[in-house]
Amino acid sequence: THFGFKTVPESMKESLVRNVFSNVASSYDIMNDAMSMGVHRLWKDHFIRKMNPTPGAKLLDVAGGTGDITQRFLEFQDKQGDSASSVHMVDINPEMLQEGERRFAPSRWQADGRISFTVGNAENLEFIPDNSFDVYTIAFGIRNCTHPEKVVREAYRVLKPGGRFMCLEFSRVENPLLAAVYDMHSFYVIPKMGELIANDRASYEYLVESIRKFPPQNEFAQIIRDQGFTTIGKGYENLTFGTVAIHSGYKF
Ligand code: SAM
Numbered sequence: 001t002h003f004g005f006k007t008v009p010e011s012m013k014e015s016l017v018r019n020v021f022s023n024v025a026s027s028y029d030i031m032n033d034a035m036s037m038g039v040h041r042l043w044k045d046h047f048i049r050k051m052n053p054t055p056g057a058k059l060l061d062v063a064g065g066t067g068d069i070t071q072r073f074l075e076f077q078d079k080q081g082d083s084a085s086s087v088h089m090v091d092i093n094p095e096m097l098q099e100g101e102r103r104f105a106p107s108r109w110q111a112d113g114r115i116s117f118t119v120g121n122a123e124n125l126e127f128i129p130d131n132s133f134d135v136y137t138i139a140f141g142i143r144n145c146t147h148p149e150k151v152v153r154e155a156y157r158v159l160k161p162g163g164r165f166m167c168l169e170f171s172r173v174e175n176p177l178l179a180a181v182y183d184m185h186s187f188y189v190i191p192k193m194g195e196l197i198a199n200d201r202a203s204y205e206y207l208v209e210s211i212r213k214f215p216p217q218n219e220f221a222q223i224i225r226d227q228g229f230t231t232i233g234k235g236y237e238n239l240t241f242g243t244v245a246i247h248s249g250y251k252f
Contacts, residue, residue, distance in 0.1 A: 010146055017144045018093055020203040025095035027198040028066055034193050043239050047168045047246055048072040055082035060133040062122045063141020064089035067100035074109050086114040094119050123150040128158045139168040143214035152227040159251045165229055170211040171245035178241050217245050224249045
Protein backbone atom coordinates (compact mmCIF):
# COMPACT_ATOMS: atom_id res chain seq x y z
CA THR A 1 0.00 0.00 0.00
CA HIS A 2 1.02 3.59 -0.53
CA PHE A 3 0.07 6.22 2.02
CA GLY A 4 -2.39 3.80 3.58
CA PHE A 5 -4.50 3.18 0.46
CA LYS A 6 -5.97 -0.27 0.50
CA THR A 7 -4.92 -2.61 -2.26
CA VAL A 8 -7.86 -4.16 -4.04
CA PRO A 9 -7.96 -7.95 -4.51
CA GLU A 10 -8.02 -8.98 -8.16
CA SER A 11 -11.41 -10.67 -7.88
CA MET A 12 -13.00 -7.38 -6.84
CA LYS A 13 -11.26 -5.10 -9.27
CA GLU A 14 -13.77 -5.28 -12.11
CA SER A 15 -16.81 -4.43 -9.98
CA LEU A 16 -14.90 -1.72 -8.17
CA VAL A 17 -13.91 -0.12 -11.48
CA ARG A 18 -17.52 -0.29 -12.65
CA ASN A 19 -18.60 1.56 -9.52
CA VAL A 20 -15.88 4.16 -9.75
CA PHE A 21 -16.86 5.10 -13.29
CA SER A 22 -20.60 5.02 -12.54
CA ASN A 23 -19.93 7.47 -9.73
CA VAL A 24 -17.73 9.76 -11.78
CA ALA A 25 -19.53 9.60 -15.18
CA SER A 26 -21.35 12.93 -14.91
CA SER A 27 -18.41 14.83 -13.40
CA TYR A 28 -15.76 13.01 -15.45
CA ASP A 29 -15.04 15.73 -18.02
CA ILE A 30 -14.80 18.51 -15.44
CA MET A 31 -12.55 16.43 -13.21
CA ASN A 32 -10.19 15.62 -16.07
CA ASP A 33 -9.65 19.30 -16.68
CA ALA A 34 -9.24 20.06 -12.97
CA MET A 35 -6.82 17.24 -12.18
CA SER A 36 -4.57 17.66 -15.20
CA MET A 37 -4.96 21.44 -15.31
CA GLY A 38 -6.30 21.06 -18.83
CA VAL A 39 -3.22 19.25 -20.11
CA HIS A 40 -5.12 16.01 -20.88
CA ARG A 41 -6.51 17.86 -23.91
CA LEU A 42 -2.99 18.43 -25.26
CA TRP A 43 -2.02 14.78 -24.62
CA LYS A 44 -5.09 13.58 -26.52
CA ASP A 45 -4.45 16.02 -29.40
CA HIS A 46 -0.88 14.77 -29.64
CA PHE A 47 -2.07 11.15 -29.54
CA ILE A 48 -4.23 11.69 -32.65
CA ARG A 49 -1.52 13.63 -34.49
CA LYS A 50 0.85 10.76 -33.82
CA MET A 51 -1.74 8.27 -35.08
CA ASN A 52 -2.05 10.31 -38.30
CA PRO A 53 -4.89 8.06 -39.53
CA THR A 54 -5.39 7.39 -43.21
CA PRO A 55 -8.67 8.40 -44.88
CA GLY A 56 -11.34 5.77 -44.40
CA ALA A 57 -9.64 4.26 -41.35
CA LYS A 58 -11.78 2.12 -39.05
CA LEU A 59 -11.03 2.86 -35.40
CA LEU A 60 -11.91 0.71 -32.41
CA ASP A 61 -11.85 3.04 -29.38
CA VAL A 62 -11.83 0.77 -26.32
CA ALA A 63 -12.56 2.15 -22.86
CA GLY A 64 -13.83 5.04 -24.96
CA GLY A 65 -15.79 6.57 -22.08
CA THR A 66 -17.26 9.95 -22.94
CA GLY A 67 -15.61 9.94 -26.37
CA ASP A 68 -12.63 12.31 -26.25
CA ILE A 69 -10.50 10.13 -28.54
CA THR A 70 -13.40 9.36 -30.89
CA GLN A 71 -14.21 13.08 -31.20
CA ARG A 72 -10.61 14.06 -31.99
CA PHE A 73 -10.17 11.22 -34.47
CA LEU A 74 -13.26 12.23 -36.45
CA GLU A 75 -12.32 15.93 -36.33
CA PHE A 76 -8.85 15.02 -37.68
CA GLN A 77 -10.46 13.05 -40.49
CA ASP A 78 -12.87 15.91 -41.28
CA LYS A 79 -9.88 18.23 -41.72
CA GLN A 80 -8.44 15.80 -44.29
CA GLY A 81 -11.75 15.90 -46.15
CA ASP A 82 -12.40 12.27 -45.26
CA SER A 83 -15.99 11.28 -44.72
CA ALA A 84 -15.62 7.50 -44.81
CA SER A 85 -13.75 6.72 -41.60
CA SER A 86 -15.70 5.34 -38.66
CA VAL A 87 -15.38 4.56 -34.97
CA HIS A 88 -16.71 1.78 -32.83
CA MET A 89 -16.64 2.70 -29.15
CA VAL A 90 -16.50 0.03 -26.45
CA ASP A 91 -16.71 0.63 -22.71
CA ILE A 92 -17.50 -1.65 -19.79
CA ASN A 93 -19.53 1.05 -18.11
CA PRO A 94 -22.95 1.88 -19.58
CA GLU A 95 -23.11 5.25 -17.80
CA MET A 96 -19.81 6.41 -19.30
CA LEU A 97 -20.84 5.18 -22.75
CA GLN A 98 -24.19 6.96 -22.41
CA GLU A 99 -22.34 10.22 -21.82
CA GLY A 100 -20.56 9.47 -25.08
CA GLU A 101 -23.79 8.67 -26.94
CA ARG A 102 -25.33 11.89 -25.65
CA ARG A 103 -22.33 13.85 -26.84
CA PHE A 104 -22.51 12.49 -30.42
CA ALA A 105 -26.31 12.30 -30.78
CA PRO A 106 -26.55 15.74 -32.45
CA SER A 107 -23.47 15.18 -34.67
CA ARG A 108 -23.41 14.54 -38.40
CA TRP A 109 -21.07 11.62 -37.70
CA GLN A 110 -23.84 9.90 -35.81
CA ALA A 111 -26.39 10.83 -38.51
CA ASP A 112 -24.08 9.33 -41.15
CA GLY A 113 -23.76 6.07 -39.20
CA ARG A 114 -20.06 6.52 -38.58
CA ILE A 115 -20.17 5.95 -34.81
CA SER A 116 -21.41 2.86 -33.00
CA PHE A 117 -21.30 1.73 -29.38
CA THR A 118 -21.05 -1.53 -27.46
CA VAL A 119 -20.95 -2.08 -23.73
CA GLY A 120 -18.20 -4.64 -23.24
CA ASN A 121 -15.01 -5.67 -21.49
CA ALA A 122 -11.68 -4.89 -23.17
CA GLU A 123 -10.43 -8.28 -22.02
CA ASN A 124 -13.00 -10.13 -24.08
CA LEU A 125 -14.15 -8.50 -27.33
CA GLU A 126 -16.02 -11.59 -28.55
CA PHE A 127 -18.55 -9.35 -30.34
CA ILE A 128 -15.75 -8.05 -32.64
CA PRO A 129 -14.52 -10.29 -35.48
CA ASP A 130 -10.81 -11.03 -36.06
CA ASN A 131 -8.82 -8.75 -38.40
CA SER A 132 -11.50 -6.07 -38.62
CA PHE A 133 -10.00 -2.70 -37.57
CA ASP A 134 -7.18 -0.48 -38.83
CA VAL A 135 -6.47 1.20 -35.51
CA TYR A 136 -7.15 0.24 -31.90
CA THR A 137 -7.00 2.90 -29.16
CA ILE A 138 -7.22 2.66 -25.41
CA ALA A 139 -6.75 5.97 -23.58
CA PHE A 140 -6.57 6.07 -19.80
CA GLY A 141 -8.37 2.75 -19.72
CA ILE A 142 -5.94 -0.15 -19.60
CA ARG A 143 -4.70 0.46 -16.06
CA ASN A 144 -8.27 -0.13 -14.90
CA CYS A 145 -8.36 -3.58 -16.45
CA THR A 146 -7.61 -6.64 -14.32
CA HIS A 147 -5.42 -8.37 -16.94
CA PRO A 148 -3.71 -5.86 -19.26
CA GLU A 149 -2.08 -8.70 -21.25
CA LYS A 150 -5.54 -10.05 -22.15
CA VAL A 151 -6.52 -6.58 -23.34
CA VAL A 152 -3.46 -6.42 -25.61
CA ARG A 153 -4.10 -9.97 -26.90
CA GLU A 154 -7.64 -9.00 -27.89
CA ALA A 155 -6.35 -5.85 -29.56
CA TYR A 156 -3.99 -8.01 -31.62
CA ARG A 157 -6.80 -10.34 -32.64
CA VAL A 158 -9.24 -7.65 -33.82
CA LEU A 159 -6.68 -5.57 -35.74
CA LYS A 160 -6.16 -6.18 -39.46
CA PRO A 161 -2.65 -7.18 -40.55
CA GLY A 162 -0.80 -3.85 -40.73
CA GLY A 163 -3.09 -2.42 -38.08
CA ARG A 164 -1.86 -0.34 -35.18
CA PHE A 165 -2.35 -0.54 -31.43
CA MET A 166 -2.09 2.76 -29.55
CA CYS A 167 -2.34 3.27 -25.83
CA LEU A 168 -2.34 6.55 -23.92
CA GLU A 169 -1.87 5.98 -20.20
CA PHE A 170 -0.44 7.46 -17.04
CA SER A 171 3.10 6.25 -16.53
CA ARG A 172 6.23 6.93 -14.46
CA VAL A 173 7.93 10.27 -13.98
CA GLU A 174 11.61 9.35 -14.04
CA ASN A 175 13.21 12.54 -12.71
CA PRO A 176 13.21 12.12 -8.87
CA LEU A 177 12.53 15.78 -8.07
CA LEU A 178 9.61 16.02 -10.47
CA ALA A 179 8.40 12.62 -9.25
CA ALA A 180 8.20 14.03 -5.71
CA VAL A 181 6.10 16.99 -6.88
CA TYR A 182 3.91 14.64 -8.88
CA ASP A 183 3.41 12.38 -5.84
CA MET A 184 2.27 15.34 -3.74
CA HIS A 185 -0.23 16.24 -6.44
CA SER A 186 -1.44 12.61 -6.60
CA PHE A 187 -1.77 11.93 -2.90
CA TYR A 188 -3.02 15.25 -1.63
CA VAL A 189 -4.40 17.41 -4.41
CA ILE A 190 -6.29 14.84 -6.50
CA PRO A 191 -8.23 13.16 -3.65
CA LYS A 192 -9.04 16.63 -2.27
CA MET A 193 -10.33 17.76 -5.68
CA GLY A 194 -12.38 14.56 -5.91
CA GLU A 195 -13.92 15.42 -2.58
CA LEU A 196 -14.60 19.08 -3.38
CA ILE A 197 -15.62 18.89 -7.05
CA ALA A 198 -17.17 15.43 -7.43
CA ASN A 199 -18.02 14.82 -3.75
CA ASP A 200 -16.28 11.46 -4.09
CA ARG A 201 -12.87 11.14 -2.47
CA ALA A 202 -12.72 7.33 -2.56
CA SER A 203 -13.07 7.03 -6.34
CA TYR A 204 -10.22 9.46 -6.90
CA GLU A 205 -8.04 7.67 -4.34
CA TYR A 206 -8.62 4.54 -6.38
CA LEU A 207 -7.60 6.34 -9.58
CA VAL A 208 -4.32 7.47 -8.01
CA GLU A 209 -3.61 3.98 -6.70
CA SER A 210 -4.30 2.44 -10.11
CA ILE A 211 -1.69 4.75 -11.65
CA ARG A 212 0.92 3.67 -9.09
CA LYS A 213 0.30 0.00 -9.76
CA PHE A 214 0.40 0.05 -13.55
CA PRO A 215 3.72 -1.25 -15.01
CA PRO A 216 6.34 1.33 -16.01
CA GLN A 217 6.99 2.27 -19.65
CA ASN A 218 9.53 -0.43 -20.55
CA GLU A 219 7.62 -3.27 -18.86
CA PHE A 220 4.40 -2.36 -20.62
CA ALA A 221 6.25 -2.13 -23.95
CA GLN A 222 7.42 -5.71 -23.35
CA ILE A 223 3.84 -6.88 -22.64
CA ILE A 224 2.85 -5.43 -26.02
CA ARG A 225 5.66 -7.28 -27.81
CA ASP A 226 4.86 -10.50 -25.92
CA GLN A 227 1.35 -10.45 -27.41
CA GLY A 228 2.81 -10.32 -30.93
CA PHE A 229 3.07 -6.63 -31.74
CA THR A 230 6.11 -5.12 -33.43
CA THR A 231 7.28 -1.94 -31.77
CA ILE A 232 9.41 0.75 -33.35
CA GLY A 233 12.40 1.74 -31.22
CA LYS A 234 11.59 1.32 -27.55
CA GLY A 235 7.88 1.27 -28.30
CA TYR A 236 6.73 4.33 -26.39
CA GLU A 237 6.94 8.10 -26.15
CA ASN A 238 6.85 10.00 -22.86
CA LEU A 239 4.74 13.13 -22.57
CA THR A 240 5.14 15.71 -19.78
CA PHE A 241 8.22 13.98 -18.25
CA GLY A 242 6.54 10.56 -18.30
CA THR A 243 3.40 11.61 -16.46
CA VAL A 244 1.77 9.86 -19.39
CA ALA A 245 3.17 7.70 -22.18
CA ILE A 246 1.99 6.66 -25.62
CA HIS A 247 2.71 3.02 -26.41
CA SER A 248 2.32 1.83 -29.97
CA GLY A 249 2.73 -1.43 -31.85
CA TYR A 250 1.98 -2.84 -35.29
CA LYS A 251 0.44 -6.16 -36.20
CA PHE A 252 2.63 -7.49 -39.01
N1 SAM B 1 -10.83 7.03 -23.23
C1 SAM B 1 -11.61 8.03 -22.52
C2 SAM B 1 -10.80 9.29 -22.35
O1 SAM B 1 -9.61 9.26 -22.64
O2 SAM B 1 -11.34 10.30 -21.93
C3 SAM B 1 -12.12 7.51 -21.17
C4 SAM B 1 -11.08 7.19 -20.13
S1 SAM B 1 -11.75 6.78 -18.55
C5 SAM B 1 -10.46 7.37 -17.48
C6 SAM B 1 -11.54 5.07 -18.40
C7 SAM B 1 -12.67 4.25 -18.99
O3 SAM B 1 -12.30 2.88 -18.97
C8 SAM B 1 -13.97 4.34 -18.22
O4 SAM B 1 -14.98 4.81 -19.07
C9 SAM B 1 -14.21 2.90 -17.76
O5 SAM B 1 -15.57 2.55 -17.69
C10 SAM B 1 -13.47 2.13 -18.81
N2 SAM B 1 -13.08 0.76 -18.43
C11 SAM B 1 -12.56 0.35 -17.26
N3 SAM B 1 -12.32 -0.97 -17.28
C12 SAM B 1 -12.69 -1.42 -18.51
C13 SAM B 1 -12.69 -2.69 -19.14
N4 SAM B 1 -12.25 -3.78 -18.52
N5 SAM B 1 -13.17 -2.77 -20.40
C14 SAM B 1 -13.61 -1.68 -21.05
N6 SAM B 1 -13.64 -0.45 -20.50
C15 SAM B 1 -13.19 -0.31 -19.25
